[in-house]
Amino acid sequence: MAQILLHGKLHTTNSQYLRSIGCIPEGMDPTSSKRRNGGWRSPQAAIIPNFHLPMRSLEVKNRTSTEDIKSLRLITAIKTPYLPDGRFDLEAYDDLVNMQIEHGAEGVIVGGTTGEGQLMSWDEHIMLIGHTVNCFGASIKVIGNTGSNSTREAIHATEQGFAVGMHAALHINPYYGKTSLEGLVAHFESVLPMGPSIIYNVPSRTGQDIPPRVIHTVSRSSNLAGVKECVGHDRVEQYTKNGIVVWSGNDDQCHDSRWSHGATGVVSVASNLIPGLMRQLMFECENPSLNARLMPLIEWLFHEPNPIGLNTALAQLGVVRPVFRLPYVQLPLAKRVEFVNLVKEIGRENFVGEKDVQVLDDDDFILVGRY
Incomplete structure (x- = not known):
């Protein structure tokens, strides 16, 4: 019998078993750390490769196909609502996702810029992806x-995201500590083998454009569903002329991108508020009059960096608590009044929620720095 160290504890086991799993080479004395020829070798019995690791990305999993992701026209970058102490308000979150499903959205981005993934710990992030899959994965595609x-x-x-069941991943290019174009290719080629993925190009946030030659290089992967392009x-x-699926990442451009430039659809912020109208823009037909009608709202949403406008709007609609994780803060009073007028012009019935829209006071908002 031989003793091995596993997870910090000594276990007694049969040396024949250890040889069968490759921990002791043939001809090696399991009670000694020396070869028969006297040369020293590092003990191997304490290491079973990948024994403690989660399911690896190349193993067979029951996943959505890349083609299923490519067909989506309306994907909502879903908002993450909070309780007064800064924790997730899952009840309000579930209501928001349900409203997206009821009004025809086909997918949600969980923990994106709009969902404030940048303000989450990875534990929170993966939990929210898993929660969304568990509650809504049969009705809507979950893109983490x-x-x-x-x-x-x-x-x-x-x-971890694929392990908890997400249907696809969203991948940004490395921001702040920017890399070379060769580094961009290497980065994406490291994550694409894991499953269906959308690459997100938003130079205004990352400080670096992903040029077409990078996308064309990594498009050789069958897991590249397409590009969210801003x-x-x-x-x-x-x-689109080269057969690469594109979603517009700009609500103000998505109508023309869809009907005049070949985009498959949109990854939308505005659909958090007006999912039914955004579905009309993407599904029914070219509709410049509806697009023009929605443009003042879309411009209002992006007066300050997203998601400040959206957070303010949803709070005034009464569908989320007026809680902000810093560094985000509410829009000023004049913009809050402007939103109420926009809702009345477009029609309250076209917006999510059932409460009357109202102008909130500064004292109504809760700003959370530690959570």
């Missing part, structure tokens, strides 16, 4: 934002 500026973090988070119509058209 598991991208990072650290390739190691992106790999680990994406493995650069504009010309870039959208350049990809």
Whole structure:
């Protein structure tokens, strides 16, 4: 019999068993750390490769196909609501997702910029992805934002996201500590093998454009569902002409991108508020009059960096508590009044929730720095 160290404890086991799993080479004395020829070798019995690791990305899993993701036209970058102490308000979150499903959204981005994934711990992030899959995965595609500026973090988070059942991953290019174009390719090629993925290009936030030659290089992967593109119509058209699926990342451009430049659909912020009208823009037909009608609301939403406008709007509609995780704060009073007028012009019935829209006072908002 031989003793091995596993997880900090000594276990007695049969040396024949250890040889069968490759921990003791043939001809080696299990009670000694020396070869028969006298040369020292590192003890191997304490290591069973990948024994303690979660299911690896190349193992067979029951997943949504990349083609299913490619067909989505309306994907909502879903808001994450909070309780007064800064924790997730899952009851309000579930209501928000249900409203998206009821009004025809086909997918949700969980923990994206709009959902404030940048303000979450990874534990919170993966929990919310798993919760969304568990509650709504049969009715809507769940796309987890598991991208990072650290390739190691992106790999680990994406493995966890797929392990809890997400249908696809959203991947940003490395921000702040920017890399070379070769580094961008290497980064995406490290995460794409794990499952269906959307690459997100938003230079205004990352400080670095993902040029077409990077996308064309990584598009050789069968797991690339497409690109969420924020650069504009010309870039959208350049990809669609080459068979690469594109979702507009700009609500103000999505109508024209969809009907004039070949975009498949939109990843939308505005659909948090008006999912039915955004579905009309993406599904029914070209509708410039509806697009023009919604433009003042969309411009209002992005007066300050997203998600400040959306958080303020949903609070005034009474569908989330007026709680902000810092550094986000509510829009000023004049903009809050303006939103109420926009709701009346477009029609309260077109917005989520059932309460009357109201102008909230500054004292109504709760700003949370530690949570």
